[in-house]
């Protein structure tokens with residue numbers, strides 16, 4: 150590909166924190182920016198901070214009734230409203246009304262999350278046709294190299310017809326997933342890294358809006374293959390834990406025959422796949438309720454076309 154991808158200017162940028170109420174870096178930053186917007190101001194726009202799930206934040210829990218970050222399907226957003234709807238379904242509709250629908254919908258959405266897994270700074274992208282987000286991810290990778298928290302770009306390639314994640318509401322979007330950080334805790338290193346990533350992301354959008362062109366590049370992305378469940382006994386209780394050799398090894402190649410679990414009786418259990426894969430979200434606390442032990446990804450090499458601003462006919466343009 151040698152042609153440019155062109156997109157219109159990004160005028161409305163929304164930064165969500167607290168989509169999960171106990172992921173404290175995003176909660177802390179969104180609350181801070183609500184009190185002082187100055188850090189979110191750029192020449193061509195001012196980003197809006199939003200605390201996505203205020204009730205869950207208040208109680209410092211992931212959610213009240215159900216996971217807000219699974220409530221943004223078209224089906225749920227458009228279903229008839231009922232007083233008995235779960236809190237997060239009501240909240241998703243409010244967020245969609247305010248930021249996701251109509252001509253003033255968000256052009257770029259950041260959604261700030263933490264993971265208890267050792268994933269450094271991970272970027273999740275739901276729309277595989279969103280090249281602007283890939284350029285932003287590439288810009289972040291090249292401008293915030295940090296030895297202790299390598300910046301990965303972890304591409305979530307949604308195969309489902311409907312995208313259920315909050316980032317679905319923006320025309321372009323990225324979810325930042327930083328760890329390791331325990332639930333309900335905010336760590337200085339993780340907080341400052343997230344803050345830096347958002348700031349550099351806003352810088353990128355500002356440069357794009359001012360007409361800077363970004364050349365084509367190549368990058369590795371990780372595409373989700375499958376979720377691996379904990380081994381369970383007949384009552385549904387887990388009967389093994391993450392193997393010590395796998396603990397904290399997010400993004401480290403997992404080869405056929407490598408140990409993945411240790412049972413309570415001390416036996417090792419091994420990866421039985423036939424190809425090298427890359428485990429992520431290893432031992433993520435929030436996934437225990439679904440018995441998910443880790444998520445397997447494959448590494449894919451991508452060519453990303455150059456990016457430039459699409460010049461739109463303004464008020465003085467000739468109507469067609």
Ligand SMILES: [Zn+2]
Pocket residue numbers: 168169172262263
């Ligand atoms: Zn989260």
